[in-house]
Amino acid sequence: MANEADTAGRYKQTLLAGLWRENPVFRLLLGMCPTLAVTAALKPALTMGLCVIFVMLCSNIVVSLMRNLLKPHLRILMFTLTIATFVTIADLFLKAFQPRMSEILGPYVPLIIVNCIIICRAEACASKNALSLSIIDALGMGVGFTLTLCVLAGIREILSTGAIWEVAILPAGFVPWAAMRMPVGAFITLGLLLGLVNAASKKKT
Amino acid sequence: MDTLNILLMGFISIVIVNNLVLTKFLGICPYLGVSGRIDMAFGMGMAVTFVVTLSGTLTWLIDHLILMPMGLEVTRYVCFILVIAGAVQLVEMYLRKFFPTLYESFGIFLPLITTNCAILGLCLFINLWGIDNLLEAVVLSFGAGIGFTMAICIMAGIRENLNLADVPECLKGAPITLITAGLLTLGFMGFAGMIR
Incomplete structure (x- = not known):
């Protein structure tokens, strides 16, 4: 019984670690490129976050399943190839069902391949742990990353257009800060x- | 004359106006991580310039000679990342064999270039902008490397002086670097719209 409680506690800790204590953006400073590039508005930021969750979840599952077959000197290459495959799936899915969003995000969707967070999680967690813990870890990290993106995007969208989720919330007299939409604001x-x-x-x- | 004009304009545009680091947010990780000292920053810039020129050219060739005629565009990302990883490996082996001192000074940065988004980003942008001329692709890739080197060296120069400044406790390290980078992009915004 004690052992079971221990495992449950460990799962909870792993899940919460991604949200705050080891938050990928604020604490580990990983995955900066998409963080800065897609956060001009809330919608693309959320789409990006969901893509990252999907890719991270799938790659963690695959890496965790094949962790005993990996040769040490080839592992990074295997991680990258796994990630590239799932990113292609996500990219084609976006192109087919969300063409407008795909256009806005442009090359930043394929750039998830070189997003350090996913390789970091594959290396630090999935290649050493069992399937269930890897899934929990990917969810925690992914949700932490998405929340961070949304906070940043929310601030920038409110200040640059006076609206959030394309719904105006600030009074009409508000003068939009054009700079917030530019790289400077990010x-x-x-x-x-x-x-x-x-x-x-x-x-x- | 016309070709020369296009090449020159493309080069200036990718170095200054469409600088990958400052306007496209590519290669931010090394930009923040390796910009502590100016000599390291320059070394990183040179390594990136070499790899980006090589992989930009190779991916253009593969894209146009193999993937497009055979209709295999779906596998584009997998191929690109393989080419980049291979190019980095090649550079690493070459340097270790012929320039051991240079290899020592690069250290860990060399393998890290594989996950530098500036390189994959540039390969994707060349594809996105529909560059259909090998020479132009080579010049653009080289320009992207030079632009990266320029940005990271400017940043390293500023950060060496920033060490002496009185920065509020909670902003020390990464936050002040990001704010500095923001001000730098504000400066570079002045070039926007100059070409293209």
């Missing part, structure tokens, strides 16, 4: 958010 918002997270976590300890 870099500075993320920098300030990181500073906030640092300050908040320092107070806790």
Whole structure:
């Protein structure tokens, strides 16, 4: 019985680690390129997040299943090929069912292949752990990543257009900050958010 | 004359106006990670320039000579990432054999170039922009590398001076680097719309 409770506790911890303690963007500083590039508005950010969750989940499952067959010097190549396959699936799916979104995201969907978070999780978790823990880990990390993207995108969309999810919420007199839609806004918002997270976590300890 | 003009414009555009790091957010990880010292930044820039030129050319050739005639565009991403990983491996072996000192100084950065999004990104952009001329693809890839080197060296120069500045405690490290990068892109926005 004690053993069972232990396993459950470990699952919960792994799931929560991705959300805050080891949040991929704020804590590990991984996957910066999509974080900065697709967060001009909430919709593309959410789409991107879902794609990353899908790819990470599938690649973690496959890597975890073949972890005993991997040769050490070939493992990174195998990870990359697995990820590339699932990214192709996600990209074709988006092109077929969400053509507008696919156009907005453009090359950033295929660029998920070189997103460090997914390789990092394959290497650090899936290649060492059993299937169930790998799935939980992928979900935790993926949801953590998506939430971060959405926070950043929400801030930028409100300030750049006065709307969120394309619904206006700020009064009509609001002058949109055009710079927030540009690269400048992405870099500075993320920098300030990181500073906030640092300050908040320092107070806790 | 006309070809030369197009090539020159393409080169300037990818180095300054459409700089991969500052306007397309590609290669941000090494941009933040390796820009602590200017000599390391320059070494990284040179390695990336070499790999990006090689893989940009190779992927263009593979795309146009193998994948398109055979209708295998679906496997494009898998092929591209294989070419890049192979090119990095090739560079690594070549350097280790013929320039051991240079190899030592690159260290861990060399294998890391495989996951540098600037390289895969450029291969995809060449495909997206519909470049149908080998020479243009080579010049664009080379320009992308030079642009990356320029951006990372500027950043390293700023960060060396930033060490002496009085930065608020919670902004130290990555946050202030991101804010600096933001201000840098603001500067580069001035070039936007100059060409294309």
